[in-house]
Amino acid sequence: MSVRVVARVRPLLKSERELDVIVRTGTSATTTEAKLRETENGDRKLAALRDRDNVVRIPNPKNEGEEYTFNFNAVYDSDVVQQELFDAEVAPTIKHLFNGFDVTLFAYGVTGTGKTHTMRGGKSLADRGVIPRLLSGIYRRSRKIEKDTNGETTVKVLLSYYEIYNDKVYDLFEPPEKRTLAGLPLRDNGGKTVVCGLTEKPCTNLKEFEGLYDQANNNRSTSATKLNAHSSRSHAILGVKIAITSSDKTIVSKASAIDLAGSEDNRRTENDKERMVESASINKSLFVLAQCVEAITKKQHRIPYRESKMTRILSLGQNNGLTVMILNLAPVRSYHLDTISSLSVANRTRKIEVREIENDPIFKGPARPSMRPSLAASRQPLRPLTATVNVNMPAPVAKDSAKKDEEKPLKAFSVFSDRPQHKPLTQIRKPEPLKRTSFYADGPTMRSIKPPRQTLAPIPSEPSFCDLSAAKIEEMVEKKVEEMLAVRAVSEQSRHNQVQELNDQLQRRLAQLEQRIEGTEDARAEGLSYLLMAKQHQARGENSSALKMYQLALPHFPHNEKLVSKIAALKERMQGKPSARPSVTAASPPPKGRFGSMLSLKKEPTLTLGKRQAEDESYMDQTVDAISDDESSFMDGPRPKKKRNTESLHQNDLDLDALDDFDPTVSPKTIHLLSIINSRDVSQIQLLKGVGMKKAEAIVDCLCEMDQSSVSTDDMEMVSDQPQFQLSSLAELSTLKGVGVRTVESMRSGVFV
Numbered sequence: 001m002s003v004r005v006v007a008r009v010r011p012l013l014k015s016e017r018e019l020d021v022i023v024r025t026g027t028s029a030t031t032t033e034a035k036l037r038e039t040e041n042g043d044r045k046l047a048a049l050r051d052r053d054n055v056v057r058i059p060n061p062k063n064e065g066e067e068y069t070f071n072f073n074a075v076y077d078s079d080v081v082q083q084e085l086f087d088a089e090v091a092p093t094i095k096h097l098f099n100g101f102d103v104t105l106f107a108y109g110v111t112g113t114g115k116t117h118t119m120r121g122g123k124s125l126a127d128r129g130v131i132p133r134l135l136s137g138i139y140r141r142s143r144k145i146e147k148d149t150n151g152e153t154t155v156k157v158l159l160s161y162y163e164i165y166n167d168k169v170y171d172l173f174e175p176p177e178k179r180t181l182a183g184l185p186l187r188d189n190g191g192k193t194v195v196c197g198l199t200e201k202p203c204t205n206l207k208e209f210e211g212l213y214d215q216a217n218n219n220r221s222t223s224a225t226k227l228n229a230h231s232s233r234s235h236a237i238l239g240v241k242i243a244i245t246s247s248d249k250t251i252v253s254k255a256s257a258i259d260l261a262g263s264e265d266n267r268r269t270e271n272d273k274e275r276m277v278e279s280a281s282i283n284k285s286l287f288v289l290a291q292c293v294e295a296i297t298k299k300q301h302r303i304p305y306r307e308s309k310m311t312r313i314l315s316l317g318q319n320n321g322l323t324v325m326i327l328n329l330a331p332v333r334s335y336h337l338d339t340i341s342s343l344s345v346a347n348r349t350r351k352i353e354v355r356e357i358e359n360d361p362i363f364k365g366p367a368r369p370s371m372r373p374s375l376a377a378s379r380q381p382l383r384p385l386t387a388t389v390n391v392n393m394p395a396p397v398a399k400d401s402a403k404k405d406e407e408k409p410l411k412a413f414s415v416f417s418d419r420p421q422h423k424p425l426t427q428i429r430k431p432e433p434l435k436r437t438s439f440y441a442d443g444p445t446m447r448s449i450k451p452p453r454q455t456l457a458p459i460p461s462e463p464s465f466c467d468l469s470a471a472k473i474e475e476m477v478e479k480k481v482e483e484m485l486a487v488r489a490v491s492e493q494s495r496h497n498q499v500q501e502l503n504d505q506l507q508r509r510l511a512q513l514e515q516r517i518e519g520t521e522d523a524r525a526e527g528l529s530y531l532l533m534a535k536q537h538q539a540r541g542e543n544s545s546a547l548k549m550y551q552l553a554l555p556h557f558p559h560n561e562k563l564v565s566k567i568a569a570l571k572e573r574m575q576g577k578p579s580a581r582p583s584v585t586a587a588s589p590p591p592k593g594r595f596g597s598m599l600s601l602k603k604e605p606t607l608t609l610g611k612r613q614a615e616d617e618s619y620m621d622q623t624v625d626a627i628s629d630d631e632s633s634f635m636d637g638p639r640p641k642k643k644r645n646t647e648s649l650h651q652n653d654l655d656l657d658a659l660d661d662f663d664p665t666v667s668p669k670t671i672h673l674l675s676i677i678n679s680r681d682v683s684q685i686q687l688l689k690g691v692g693m694k695k696a697e698a699i700v701d702c703l704c705e706m707d708q709s710s711v712s713t714d715d716m717e718m719v720s721d722q723p724q725f726q727l728s729s730l731a732e733l734s735t736l737k738g739v740g741v742r743t744v745e746s747m748r749s750g751v752f753v
């Protein structure tokens with residue numbers, strides 16, 4: 001079944017004018033004709049079904065006289081209310097969900113076109129979007145099942161909710177201050193992409209859901225942009241897992257409701273730096289999605305899913321079950337080009353086929369064979385292709401049985417087919433012994449009517465055509481066609497197998513390369529993430545959480561003495577024994593170089609700067625203002641001489657190199673600059689003052705070279721601190737190729753905390 005794609009045009013906003021409307025909805029000519037016919041024939045039900053619009057029309061931007069028409073499964077104009085959309089598109093999927101199918105619903109479109117309105121909606125009952133209505137439907141059905149079975153069948157609902165912000169995954173059920181720099185890792189699990197360490201909350205009723213959902217949405221990254229006062233800056237994915245348990249089995253299925261962030265034309269947004277970086281990440285992921293759609297529809301072998309976390313999670317065309325895409329559109333001219341581009345991506349998405357396969361139930365008691373055997377298992381058993389070489393011959397008669405074994409043609413090969421199983425040829429051919437005389441007995445004239453094409457086997461007797469009934473002839477023809485098809489299938493199969501083999505090899509190689517590009521394998525990445533989380537917990541003084549994370553990391557790095565001793569030291573410290581290193585308290589600032597990216601600055605001050613920071617703002621202001629003076633003292637080369645009146649305060653920044661990880665007086669400006677550089681994100685680095693694209697790339701190249709050397713020399717050293725080599729001082733930064741003292745000063749002066 002294909003992805004179901006429906007379009008929804010939002011109404012005009014207050015700032016928009018009727019005059020500028022360029023998007024029109026309607027029905028295609030064929031639908032109109034069919035509808036007319038059905039009405040005439042009195043088939044009102046069918047006619048009503050076809051009543052829905054299914055095309056969107058928009059003028060060609062280069063020639064207004066011309067109009068583009070895009071076909072969809074359904075189109076909803078601006079007057080369609082939330083209830084109507086839900087009833088037509090989402091309510092029917094609930095039944096499938098309860099039958100064990102996964103359901104994916106996602107809203108796609110340019111920023112400000114109504115995706116969040118469609119998925120989440122407003123607060124009033126009438127304004128509620130698809131998601132709360134879906135949950136309401138799920139709970140209603142659950143109650144009904146439980147009631148109908150007198151409580152023998154129970155339904156459990158588990159929720160997960162996360163966002164992909166700047167290509168990092170964050171749990172929305174966790175407060176932002178618990179986020180780690182790297183976000184949550186992804187892992188492939190039996191063909192599905194799963195997020196490791198994601199909270200799953202049981203939720204028993206709609207009221208509870210609303211509380212959880214609203215709370216989690218407060219954690220979502222949204223901001224005002226010029227195009228939308230409440231623009232989503234991330235892709236948000238709500239997972240609703242339902243487990244239906246009856247006396248003998250449990251069926252688990254999952255609905256995923258996804259509110260994608262909208263693409264943005266940054267010539268129109270007037271975004272600031274932070275919004276620009278978000279926007280770049282959003283646009284990149286949507287671009288990868290469009291590339292995936294194109295690759296799937298063109299049946300290319302390599303689909304670039306792994307190039308963005310969003311596409312990896314969405315796995316369009318890879319996931320089983322039902323997928324509904326809601327394309328949100330703004331009706332006005334200012335969105336003209338963006339609208340055409342979304343329309344064409346959505347139109348292509350319609351051609352993507354998804355496998356409609358329900359999840360296997362989990363049986364209680366001893367293991368049972370799978371309800372849905374794998375593809376290979378559902379194939380026909382090996383079928384001897386005896387007849388493929390002499391397809392025109394009827395079965396030999398029984399009287400020749402003594403010679404039969406010798407004369408039987410060799411089994412050439414076997415064939416698999418995914419079509420419903422037919423009777424094996426031998427069975428079909430098992431003749432009720434023919435009572436008629438043999439073919440030869442009827443005289444040689446008959447031979448001229450139908451000469452045997454093959455001479456490998458002895459010429460058997462054939463029935464006289466005059467004696468054959470129409471049904472018999474039909475049967476023979478059918479047999480013959482089947483046999484010929486079998487021959488063709490075999491040759492196609494072997495060719496297909498060869499191509500498949502090559503493709504598999506290529507895919508394996510590509511996957512390996514992708515993994516290498518990603519820097520590490522999934523398992524190792526998971527271990528690294530645990531270590532990173534441990535570090536960050538430790539930095540916040542959350543020793544027990546840190547210990548848990550180290551312990552979780554241990555299986556990924558077995559026999560690593562350093563990690564083992566770290567765990568032991570931490571345990572000792574927790575038991576109150578003195579430790580070589582001073583313990584970190586919640587008030588301590590985090591280690592340098594461990595801060596979030598420039599993007600997360602706004603969210604992190606309480607986490608990263610600590611109580612002391614809040615208590616002494618004037619101290620911080622002075623530090624920030626004067627820091628460039630102080631830093632310049634450790635740099636070589638010419639520098640502007642400035643009056644130093646805050647020397648004593650900022651002395652620590654002079655020797656950042658020598659500072660301990662947890663030194664509290666490192667300037668936040670410096671830390672943030674280093675964190676941006678250490679992020680290796682060219683798009684962020686190039687936004688620093690005095691750094692262009694080329695310089696940013698040179699810096700990242702340089703860091704990557706250092707990574708390689710650090711990985712090869714001491715793998716674990718890298719693991720235990722950061723996944724990559726980390727710059728820890730401005731002095732180090734100034735030694736990078738292409739970066740001098742002046743560049744460092746300039747970069748730093750452009751960082752605002």
Ligand SMILES: Nc1ncnc2c1ncn2[C@@H]1O[C@H](COP(=O)(O)OP(=O)(O)OP(=O)(O)O)[C@@H](O)[C@H]1O
Pocket residue numbers: 009010011013109110111112113114115116117118228230231232233260261262263328
């Ligand atoms: N069907 C609709 N009916 C009424 N108002 C709508 C509708 N669709 C969208 N709007 C309004 O349009 C504005 C933009 O909608 P929304 O925030 O949902 O856009 P979005 O596509 O999610 O944007 P972004 O990608 O920036 O998050 C909001 O003020 C919303 O209330």
